[in-house]
Amino acid sequence: QKEVEQNSGPLSVPEGAIASLNCTYSDRVSQSFFWYRQYSGKSPELIMSIYSNGDKEDGRFTAQLNKASQYVSLLIRDSQPSDSATYLCAGTSGTYKYIFGTGTRLKVLA
């Protein structure tokens, strides 16, 4: 099993819908989880961090963490064409290391 696993997509959703992005992780990853957005040709940008079980909301974004089932998800409400990007899930492994998933490409259709 990969340490952090994501479906590569593309995930296509209509404008205004909720986009749901999922990520599973192995036993080697724990503690802290992050979602980054990367537009084509640009650098990743941190959009959410989550450290404990449950939901965390920030504007149109909600991150959900379930440590028992080893998954973390990102919900984007009222999706906009400008949300079209690759979303990278990352988790910490040990004290220092950070493991990225391969990313899910999201396409929001106008």
Add this chain to the structure above:
Amino acid sequence: DTAVSQTPKYLVTQMGNDKSIKCEQNLGHDTMYWYKQDSKKFLKIMFSYNNKELIINETVPNRFSPKSPDKAHLNLHINSLELGDSAVYFCASSPRTGDGYTFGSGTRLTVV
């Protein structure tokens, strides 16, 4: 004011050459990183420094050597460049280890 700046943005060079990429952050962060993003967009950590001390040194060829003269700077020197080194290299920083990152704009290295 750019938070994490990398130079150069593009680097095209011949096999066998030696090149350096520079990174500077003005965020006051303690920890800096080098990542390599391959053609499939997978981000893999190469090195990490915390307050000028090397804390992560992943399995990369020893042709790659990082150097951190102070906690605001982390440079990457690559000797004897190979075709397989072609990728985008990202510098990043975080307040402490385990925090979220701020990435630089990346350096696209093409070895011909």
